[in-house]
Amino acid sequence: MNEMLEILGKNAVDAENILRNLSTNKKNQILRQAAEQLVKDTDKILAANAIDVQKGRENQMSEGLVDRLMLDAERIKGIGEGLRQVADLDDPIGEVLGMKKRPNGLLIGQKRVPLGVVGIIYEARPNVTADAFALCFKTGNAVILKGGSDAIHSNQAIVESIRKVLARNEVTEDAIALIQDTSRETASEFMKLNQYVDVLIPRGGKGLIQAVVNNSTIPVIETGTGNCHIYVDDSADLYMAADIVMNAKTQRVGVCNACESLLVHEQVKDVFLPVLAERLRQKHVQMRADEAARALIPDAVAATEEDWGREYLDYILSIKVVGSVDEAIAHINKYNTKHSEAIITNNYENAQRFLDEVDAAAVYVNASTRFTDGFEFGFGAEIGISTQKLHARGPMGLNALTTTKYIIYGNGQVR
DSSP states (O other), X not given: OOHHHHHHHHHHHHHHHHHTTOOXXXXXXXXXXXXXXXXXXXXXXXXXXHHHHHHHHHTTOOHHHXXXXXXXXXXXXXXXXXXXXXXXXXXXXXXEEEEEEOTTSOEEEEXXXXXXXXXXXXXXXXXXXXXXXXXXXXXXXXXXEEOOGGGHHHHHHHHHHHHHHHHXXXXXXXXXXXXXXXXXXXXXXXXXXXXXXXXXXXXXOHHHHHHHHHHOSSOBOOBOOOOEEEEEOTTOOHHHHHHHHHHHHHSOTTSTTSEEEEEXXXXXXXXXXXXXXXXXXXXXOXXXXXXXXXXXXXXXXXXXXXXXXOOOXXXXXXXXXXXXXHHHHHHHHHHOOSSEEEEEOSOHHHHHHHHHHOOSSEEEESSOXXXXXXXXXXXSSOSOEEOSSSSOOEEOOSGGGEEEEEEEEOSSOOO
């Protein structure tokens, strides 16, 4: 086994034994101080981030991914605010989830406890570094981070800032550890560290997530890619629909909750698509459309089968005309990644059918898919957006980083 990883693993286990017993007040105090420290260290973090951004552009990273990588003073303030929000949330650790008395007098209940050591493998998203620490620390988990080479300098600066606060409060700095070696070989070895790591969470593109799911010996919570759809129904308010599509597609293109595919009912296509296309052109969005949509959008590229299932993370949108809500639901369930899907409609029955029948972690009526986010859901931050169905689904906040154990009170019972 890689000696460096084994040391990190042992240190994380030791740290978790300490963290699970920290008081809520102590945890909240450290989170608030970490938020302040990150803002104080803004210049240092931005200088490190600038190195990563420059290298990303030299390596021809797409602008959507550059946007994910890039930090500025406002984004660092936002990261700090996320830590404060986590501090303000109720601490789930120790919560008793019911207690029942058995006929023999035993009192049997469950209470929330930390998962233990959480490992996270992620790409060019330095905000994940702070978010992961906040959520893991609040729930008494130690966290080992394996970021990509694209964000290594940013991640190092953020971790350094957090560890300063831990040391100042005489709490183990091993509450958060960053694997400095960004090689794929080390990532592969990290995936086998089940002796020390209790759960592994990948955050990134389809290739990264599948590599972790296929190769890890550690239980994995799969955070999926986002081939997110918006369906514009025949009863939709078309002005609202256009605004929602523009927000979901263009507000930030490099995020997993951005809209990648648009479905439009045939009865509104003639009015809706030319107007929307003009707005998309102003944002330099390339449109890839089926034959019916291309008849109304002459500059659209012909969509291929691959386009219907693709997460672009770029200024590209696939567009298809459908004949009914049934066809829209069937298309979405065939091609989606079970992340976030939306219907724009004024038809209550269609809205309810969409909510009931679309298989995804988050399903919207008359709102942008961009709200699938731990901060927007009131979780302060998120450890990821789970697209699987076991343990957690959707934006993962504090409760998703806990498990339970049974607690039993007796007064001498024997079996």
